[in-house]
Amino acid sequence: MPRSALLVPLAIGLLAAALRLWAIDLAPFGYDEVDVLGRARAVVDGGLTATGPLTSWGIPDPPGSVYLMAPPSLLPRPALAAAAWAALLNVAAVLMTWWLARRFFGPRVALAAALLYAVNPWAVYFSRRTWAEIVPLYTVVAIWAALEVVCHRRSVWAVPFFVALALQVNTRILALVYAPAALLALALFPRRWGWRWPLVGVALGTLISLPYLVYVAGHWSELAARLAAGNRGIDFDAQNSAPALLLWTAAGYGLLPASSRAAPWLDPLGRAAGLTLWLVAGLLLGGLAMTLRAVMRRRRDAPALLLPGLWLGLPFLTLMAQSSSVYLHYLVALFPAVFLVMGFPLGALLGSRRTGLRLVGGATLILLCAVQLATTGALYRVLAAYDPDETRAAPLELRQAAAALPREAADQLGTGERYGVELPLRFWQAVADATRTQAARIGVSDVLILAGATDPLTAERPAILDYLLRPRLEPRFLQADTLVFPVDRPALVLETPDIDPADTLERFGPRLASIPVPSTNRTGRDYAHLTLVESRPLDAWNNVPPFRNRAAFEGGIELLGFRGERVVRAGDSLAVVTYWRLGPETATAPVSVRLVDASGGSLVRAEPRADPALTATSGARILVRRQELAIPAQATVGDYRLEAIVAGPGGNLVPRTGGRGVSETLATIRVYPR
Structure with missing residues (x-):
């Protein structure tokens, strides 16, 4: 030749x-x-x-x-x-x-x-x-x-x-x-x-x-x-x-x-x-x-x-x-x-x-x-369009296209697969690099992650972050409706795109880094955020809830307060965020909220969940939990008591300390007709 x-x-x-x-x-x-x-x-x-x-x-x-x-x-x-x-x-x-x-x-x-x-x-x-x-x-x-x-x-x-x-x-x-x-x-x-x-x-x-x-x-x-x-x-x-x-x-x-x-x-x-x-x-x-x-x-x-x-x-x-x-x-x-x-x-x-x-x-x-x-x-x-450097940002139309094309291509393919435009390694590597950098700066060896799911063995985002962050960092995954912070030391929280956390993380500390990703919204951008939850004294956590209701339950569980609307229409949902302090010995805290009428009858109750995320950090912890109360369409118009409760073994409720019952009234909720 x-x-x-x-x-x-x-x-x-x-x-x-x-x-x-x-x-x-x-x-x-x-x-x-x-x-x-x-x-x-x-x-x-x-x-x-x-x-x-x-x-x-x-x-x-x-x-x-x-x-x-x-x-x-x-x-x-x-x-x-x-x-x-x-x-x-x-x-x-x-x-x-x-x-x-x-x-x-x-x-x-x-x-x-x-x-x-x-x-x-x-x-x-x-x-x-x-x-x-x-x-x-x-x-x-x-x-x-x-x-x-x-x-x-x-x-x-x-x-x-x-x-x-x-x-x-x-x-x-x-x-x-x-x-x-x-x-x-x-x-x-x-x-x-x-x-x-x-x-x-x-x-x-x-x-x-x-x-x-x-x-x-x-x-x-x-x-x-x-x-x-x-x-x-x-x-x-x-x-x-x-x-x-x-x-x-x-x-x-x-x-x-x-x-x-x-x-x-x-x-x-x-x-x-x-x-x-x-x-x-x-x-x-x-x-x-x-x-x-x-x-x-x-x-x-x-x-x-x-x-x-x-x-x-x-x-x-x-x-x-x-x-x-x-x-x-x-x-x-x-x-x-x-x-x-x-x-x-x-x-x-x-x-x-x-x-x-x-x-x-x-x-x-x-x-x-x-x-x-x-x-x-x-x-x-x-x-x-997936460039993490915003100084080299792609045009708005290209960023919006990058976010919309995956669904269009998947619909055309028609097999349930999604190929072509996908979240690339560049984005995930930038997230991992920023997380490691900030963790080293503030001196923590683990990171709390909101990724929409918690199991790296079955869910994509936890699997990706678990692989990229280990072995230098220990990733700890939280449910999207749950936040768990240590009381006596700082925590680093990673919030992936398209996540609606239980509470705005900037209420708990400064945002350290944001990694952009294309989106179909008006700006053409969403972000993965890194937030520092600063350590603070026990008493300082009492001022975090917008509405404060202190109540101690057996097992080292203490209610600090809540956030939520005071009115709701029949057939709609009422979102309630509760704030709790957990003692070092508390292994599980299936907290919940319910609406009861004047006679004490329950209109609706959020399903309590024994969240494994409570083990995401040791020592005394702050738990923030968002729950939805689906108001029945046929609910009687009137006033109801919003109560915080803690579920115990066998379906029983955990009593409050000092023999004060099993619930704490948070507010009066007015239910209007649809």
Whole structure:
């Protein structure tokens, strides 16, 4: 091969790297990324594992993805390093696709297939995520090895073939969709494979899979029951069929909405992308037709053309046959076969003796690449709105578009998935950096977090912050309707965007930092806030409630006061915020409020909750709790007493100290007709 020919893969590789590594901190970062990276951190810390993240089928994946992300987990910014590492692995897959196609199908097919792979928006998007269902690099190796065996009769390549498949399956169990294609490749050409080298490959693959196989054997009854449950998808009634999603994936369509109210400047690009769906459909049909024709005529190149077709068609049919919904991210399993099949007719056109056909091939390739590059460029332009530096703030319209586009794209996709414009790693890393900086400045080792949920094992925002803040800080998550502060020392509170806390945090201390995020509101911004709750004497906390009602209950629970309206209409809700001081020995405080009539009958009572957030800090604490009283629409008009109570074991109420009953009257509430 002349040296000048190496300029083509070099240019394609640089293009693929530029698209995948550009502003890598704008890569999506959500629960799935944290699930893999958190397990990788545990492995680095010395805890080996036989399983990986949980699949939508309810069973755990093998641990391959966890071990794959262990190297970047050793670096100072592991989340950023992992995104770059995943991107580089996919750049390698693009380059190997060019070499594979160049070796077996010629330079023109190599140019078309590798270029389409390099610029495909979905390929670029998933290459920046650490949880992608499939590692395309392993698939390229498997296809290359199969072609070496079948086309060049080099049976020793059976070893990397089976090893690559084993690594793929041990990365994501979804890779079992390759089984029909692999088995058919063996069945069609048994003499070319032989038995010795396949046996070595199977042995090595089994050795790689052994930890997971042992786990499956030990939990078979449980796993079988979960698999028997069938569809465990997000949306059981997907709006788009699997063939449509295949075309979308191959054409890079749907990453951004084709028609947008929030960003009408995207509409021309959406129309152009819609036209490319027809071109892609024609190329796929043309590639499969070329394969079928070669097989029917028993041409010498038939086996080479057949294998990519098998690697495209059979995994896709297997995906359609399995019980779970077919989601777009499953179709990463079709990389790079889908680009090879599309490259067959493009290569034929580019190599035609007729000038007109060469022009058609070149124009088609240029058009596809131009539209797909424009799609990725538009996505990156929108993501630029997530700059945490407000001195470089994006225009208002772009910030509002960045906040609205995720819903529009999800509605268009119609599978319950949300891809494209998402809260990027840049935002979450800025939040974590600011939190660590402020915690070090005020000398605290933990941070109280309002993230809308409290369990990092099941909720996305707690999972992200738990991963990014540890091990230097201990995150303690609070319910959105609850605040818990230590009495005798300062506390740092992180409030994530779109959270309505029980009380305005600035009432308790100064705001230390605000990290902006795009919003659909008038300013186009929301914020994550960091607030310092200053330490103050016990008596100073008595002045915090707007309305003060001191009452001591048994168990070290003391009511300080409340905040709320004095009037409400029947059928509406009355929001009441109560303020309590808890003693060091108080482990639980299921506080509540109720409305009672003049005879003592209860009109409505807020459900008490024994909040685990009370353990978020030790020693004496201040508890702020917001509760909603839903006034019945048929409630009698008149005056009611608003009372504070504390629920005890067995449904009984905790008495006040000194034998003063079981409640404290806060105010008289007037209920008006609706």
